[in-house]
Structures are given as C-alpha cells and as structure tokens.
Amino acid sequence: MLDLLTKRRSEPRLVQVQTEAIVCYHCGRMSSVSTKAMSTACEHCRKPLDLHDIVMKGPHWGGVLCTCGRITITRKARVQAKMAVASLSVDILGQFRGLVICGGPVTIGPRADFSGAVWAPTLHVEPGAEIAGGPFIVGVEPLGHVEITAGGPRPEPPADWLSTPAGAHPSMQPG
Numbered sequence: 001m002l003d004l005l006t007k008r009r010s011e012p013r014l015v016q017v018q019t020e021a022i023v024c025y026h027c028g029r030m031s032s033v034s035t036k037a038m039s040t041a042c043e044h045c046r047k048p049l050d051l052h053d054i055v056m057k058g059p060h061w062g063g064v065l066c067t068c069g070r071i072t073i074t075r076k077a078r079v080q081a082k083m084a085v086a087s088l089s090v091d092i093l094g095q096f097r098g099l100v101i102c103g104g105p106v107t108i109g110p111r112a113d114f115s116g117a118v119w120a121p122t123l124h125v126e127p128g129a130e131i132a133g134g135p136f137i138v139g140v141e142p143l144g145h146v147e148i149t150a151g152g153p154r155p156e157p158p159a160d161w162l163s164t165p166a167g168a169h170p171s172m173q174p175g
C-alpha cells in the first residue's frame, strides 16, 4: 500500500482534460468541451452554450430554457416558457406550456399537463398525460433549424417538416 502511494506520488502528473462531445442547440453541430465546464461557446457558431442540466421544481415563467444536456420538468413544477431547448432529452412530469425543441427523446409523463408543441426525433407520451396544442413533429432533428431567442413570436416549424407524409406524425389523442 505504501509502495503504491509512494509510486503514485513520484509519477509525473499529466494534466488530463477530460472532454466530452456536446451538440450545440443553436447550430446542431458537435463540439468537445471539458467535462468540468459549466458553459462554453460553440466551436462552429461561437454562440454561448449552457451545459448544465436543468431541473425545474416550482413555478417558472420566462423566455427560454436551454442546455446541451437534459431538461426535467418535475411533477410539482409549473413552467411557462417560450421554448425549452435541450440537446439530449426533455422529461415533462408536471405542467408545461410552451415549445419543446430537443435533439433527443422527449417524454411526457403520466400525470403531466402539457400544452404546446414538440419538435424532436422521438416523443413518448405516457397514458394519462394531458396534452393540448401542437404541432407535435417527430422524426426530425430540430437543432440547427431554429433560432433560439427569448424575444419575438414563437417560431414556426420549417414547411418541409409539416409536409412530411402523415404516417410520419404521431397520432396525438388527448386524454
């Protein structure tokens, strides 16, 4: 044990920066960042990026929630936002009003109260969730197609998403 400690101490220390790949929610392209970073700028579009996961636990009214990680709207949260943008995933368990844009799976939980729109590669709605609004556009990679800004009107989906065959859309049955 002592040998091990001594040996370890005498070894030259390499400064290793652990990096991970992130997807920019502005342009949809990949950058690598230090795993310790909480924010960075995209290597491609140079826009600032938030890296920390967002967990909403209470009332929130505001513009844009965005992260290169995950967004969770917990069971007791009541969130109204222009957009919730996450590169990895969005889980909605409570009340949410707004547009969800996600580079990964979106899940709407069994007791969620959702009113708004979802643009994401996949959408899973648990039985019992209350759903209103739309459009719910799945099978798309929305990152890079949407200007993420807190001001102005809610963005419209690109026309070619809406003109995809009807079979590509989930049939959303509220209740």
Ligand SMILES: [Zn+2]
Pocket (backbone or CB within 6 Å): 024, 025, 026, 027, 028, 029, 042, 043, 044, 045, 046, 047
């Ligand atoms: Zn970018």
